[in-house]
Amino acid sequence: METIKGIPVSPGISIAEVALLRSDNLRIHRRFVAPEDVEAEVRRFEQAAREASHDLEVQIADLGEELMIAAQVLQTHRDMLNDPGLHSDVISRIRDKKFTAAYASSIVLGEYHDRFEQMESEYLSERSHDIRDIERQLLTRILGKRRRPRVFQENVTVVAHNLTPSQTASMAKEMVIGFAVDVGGRTSHTAILARALQVPAVVGLKDVSRKVVNGDTMIIDGYTGQVIVNPDKQTLARYRRKARYSEKFYSELQEEISWPAETIDGHEITLSANIELHEEVATALEWGAKGIGLYRTEFLYDQGFPDEELHLKAYRKAVKALRGRELVIRTLDAGADKFHDEFVGFEEPNPFLGCRSIRLCLQEQGMFRSQLRAALRVSVYGPVKIMLPMISTIEELRAAKSIIAEVREELEAEGVEMAPQVPVGIMVEVPSIALIIDRVADEVDFFSIGTNDLVQYSLAVDRVNEHVAHLYQPSHPGILRLIGEVIVASNRAGIQVSICGEMCSEPAYVLLLMGLGLRHFSLSPIAIPTVKRIIRQVTMKEAVEVAEQCLGAEQASESEEFLARRTSKLLPDFF
Known part of the structure; x- marks a missing residue:
């Protein structure tokens, strides 16, 4: 028996035999064509691109409504295969270097892959796997090595x-009850599709594919991120009980989705959802979200700077799907490393501490204004808020607010209809702003604590x-003090504060955050029912006692052990 720890991305328990998928071994060697064969090689590439695009069209048409997210991903792949820039780059390599179609495609898409992989943003870095998928589809057509699913x-x-993504989607209708993958994170398409399919999944397992063979028995624990290979009888029996409880638990949660997230003593907690794509709104509402507390917009920048209309189209779809519920649009949260040097005028040596997020937006104001114009325009269709990421100084905040005011004046002069007021808030994710939060409270309409970066920084x-x-360590005493001070300052100023980081999706931290004074959570849609179940079993007094215990701890390990014990009483079969 071997236990491997990874990143849980879709909850549930699965117990089944392993079906090991080996990667296509498409070794592309450096090969050249004779000058007289260059144009034939160009036509060969163009024909393969058309055929690969058609393959994706067929696959998209076969997907059901429950896999609208998968369809969106594959549509993006199709669009990239048809992208004139890709075609130009490959064809120039064929004509200028006399490379074969296969080698030219491999070189160009390899460069694209490396560029994405090095990006600081987790979401954008994960898109490097999409590039590999597109490369695989194109090369199998060029080389004539198509394989049936x-x-x-x-x-x-x-x-x-x-x-x-194309592999995951092609298996959607098959008898797959779990995914275990070496690479990937919470924003990978495997994670997004697994959640849409409601299939337990763990990613980031590093080398699990080299440690198993077909026919091995594997347990996937989508709650804790544990994968157990060839479990002993005792472990197998325990997880079979846990699996039965999981099925019962989620069956019960389906009945509770419409119930309020309210403590025994009448304190209601608002549970909103974090999403990447507008197609996820439906999933969020199905799981009981009251709105969208974080709409990540980085996907719109996959191929450069999107124009205003592309922004507006995506936002309008999300707003209409919410049917009067709130949508919080986060402006671009990515580094200059995402874009070609010619877009931003320089190479970014340190994306994590460099020109990213609001810094990039203030530098590239044309790009920023396009997004703001769309966000203000869409407010006429439903309640919208604008959230600015990675604010580290009051000067940055005021500069951004000034641009928002200018954009509103421009739209008013053009006669464009907008909501009279569109609230503007910030993500609290840099310690410098958290430490002066009382001074910032008068400048904004709301706060959203981004615990992922706040803990890292x-x-x-x-x-x-x-x-x-x-x-x-999210429960580090220093982190808890920062979070507590932000909540106190928000309450004193009378403005809303929420948390949109992964911390509030973890059951162990729910009571702690409530006890610190948090009344608004924005979390992964699939986590909402479990968090609601915890909330409905406790009083606010109990939550405050939990927070006081953790604030008094000297080190994070003490808090983690205490929180695990406390949460196990509420969810006994999951801890």
Whole structure:
């Protein structure tokens, strides 16, 4: 028996035999064509691109309504395959370097992959896997090595080094009851699709695909991120009980979705959702979200700077799907490393501490204004808020607010209809702003605490670096003090404060955050029912006592052990 720890991205318990998927071994060697064959090689590339695009069209048409997110991903792949810039880059390599179509495609898409992989933003870095998927589809057409999707005859757990979006979507209707993948994070498409399919999944397992063979028994714990290979009888029996409880638990939660997230003594907590794509709104509402507390917009920048209309189209779809519920649009939260040097005029040497998020927006004001114009315009369709990420100084905040005011004046002069007031808030994720939060409260309409970056910047820890990941401690006494001070300052100023980081999706931290005074959570849609179940079992007095206990701890490990014990009483089969 071997236990491997990864990143849980879709809850549930699965127990099944392993179906190991090996990556396509498409080794592309440096090959050249004769000058007289260059144009034929160009036509070969163009024909392969058309065929790969058609393959995706067929796959998209076969997807049901429950996989609208998968369709959106594959549509993006199709658009990239048809992108004139990609075609120009590949064709120039064929004509100028006399490369074969396969080698030229591999070189160009390899450069695209490397550019995305090095980006600081987790969401954008994960898009490097999309590039590999597009490369695989194109090369299989160029080389004539198409493979039919694998069909399973019984329930299996799919194990792979990486699952591309097209692979995941092609298995959607098969007997796949779990995913275990070496790479990826919470924003990978495997994670997003697994949640849409409601299939337990763990990613970031590093080398699980090299440790198993077909037919091994595997347990996937989508709550804790544990994957157990060939469990002993005692462990297997325990997880079978946990699986039965999980099915019962989620069946009960379906009945509770419409119930309020209210404590025994009558304190209601607002639960909103974090989403990446507008298609996720439906999933969020199905899980009981009261609105969207974080709409990440980075996907719109996948191919450069989007124009105003592209922003507006995406936002309008989300607002209309919410049917009067609130939408919080976060402006671009990515670094200059995402874009070609010619877009921003320089190479970004240190994305994590460099020109990213609001800094990039203030530098590239044309890009920023396009997004703001769309956000203000869409406010006529429903309640919208604008949230500014990575504010570190009051000067930055005032500069951004000044631009928002200018954009509103421009739209008014053009006769464009907007809501009279569109609230503007900030993400509290840099310690410098958290420490002067009382001075900032008069400048904004709301706060949203971004615990992912707040913990990283405060503790100087890269949470995806395996050598220091153990130091990423959301319950560190210093972090709890910062969060508590932000909540107190918000309440004193009479403005709303929420948390949109992963911390509030973790059951162990729910009571702690409530006890610190938090009344608004924005979390992964699939986590909402579990968090609501915890809220409905306790009083606010109990939550305050939990927070006081953690604030009095000298080190994070004390709090973690205490929180695990406390939460196990509420969810006994999950801890």
